[in-house]
Amino acid sequence: MEKKVKTQDQNLIRASLSGDRRAFETLYHKYQSQIYGTLAQRISDRDTIDDLMQDTFFRAYRSLHTFKGQAAFSTWLTQIALNVYRSHLRSQQVRQNWVYQTEDPEVVHNVLRDLIPGALPDQIVEKRERIQLVHKSIQNLPERYRKAMWLRYVMDWSYEEITQALRVPLGTVKTWLCRARRQLKSEFRKLGLQPG
Numbered sequence: 727m728e729k730k731v732k733t734q735d736q737n738l739i740r741a742s743l744s745g746d747r748r749a750f751e752t753l754y755h756k757y758q759s760q761i762y763g764t765l766a767q768r769i770s771d772r773d774t775i776d777d778l779m780q781d782t783f784f785r786a787y788r789s790l791h792t793f794k795g796q797a798a799f800s801t802w803l804t805q806i807a808l809n810v811y812r813s814h815l816r817s818q819q820v821r822q823n824w825v826y827q828t829e830d831p832e833v834v835h836n837v838l839r840d841l842i843p844g845a846l847p848d849q850i851v852e853k854r855e856r857i858q859l860v861h862k863s864i865q866n867l868p869e870r871y872r873k874a875m876w877l878r879y880v881m882d883w884s885y886e887e888i889t890q891a892l893r894v895p896l897g898t899v900k901t902w903l904c905r906a907r908r909q910l911k912s913e914f915r916k917l918g919l920q921p922g
Contacts, residue, residue: 735799742790750790754783757800761807768811778814782807863913871906874899 741749761782765775786806793802864872870892877883877891888899 732795732798736795739790739793739795739799742787750787753799757803758783760800761803764804764807765811769814774814778807778810782810785810863910863917866913867906867909871902871909874902875906878903 735753738749738753742753758779761779762775765778769775769778782803786803793799864875867875873892874888877888883891885896885899889896892899
């Protein structure tokens with residue numbers, strides 16, 4: 727039975743690699759319950775499980791050409807799901823650190839120093855309300871932008887270090903930081919934090 731399953735999977739993988747989307751959909755339907763169960767053992771939030779499942783199958787599809795068939799496809803797919811889960815945990819940790827750090831007025835000043843040229847520290851962090859508004863603005867950024875901002879402005883990492891940590895190209899990191907700065911500048915102007 728196991729050999730038959732392996733052969734069926736290999737046929738579906740070959741068809742998928744040849745461009746047959748239905749073949750990969752068949753693999754998805756065949757293994758979605760198993761991957762869901764693997765993730766549900768570790769996470770209770772259904773939306774998060776769904777997101778991680780989607781990411782797992784996306785990565786599997788993108789990396790299908792690397793599958794060598796030495797292990798069962800289900801084993802390979804489960805390993806991808808576990809890697810996605812570990813990445814999720816790391817991103818949660820980065821997010822929690824970022825939330826903690828953005829409550830510190832000195833950290834907020836360090837971020838804003840680059841975003842609002844010419845602003846005096848007292849103008850930026852004097853009032854608790856402003857810090858809370860800044861914190862809220864930062865939390866409204868997409869998660870990938872928050873991560874990049876935290877690593878660049880709080881941890882003072884180089885672009886190269888960020889690309890390695892987030893596993894994205896240099897251009898992507900620069901784009902995320904640029905978009906995050908643009909979004910924050912717009913928010914800060916609305917909040918009256920941008921010098922006239």
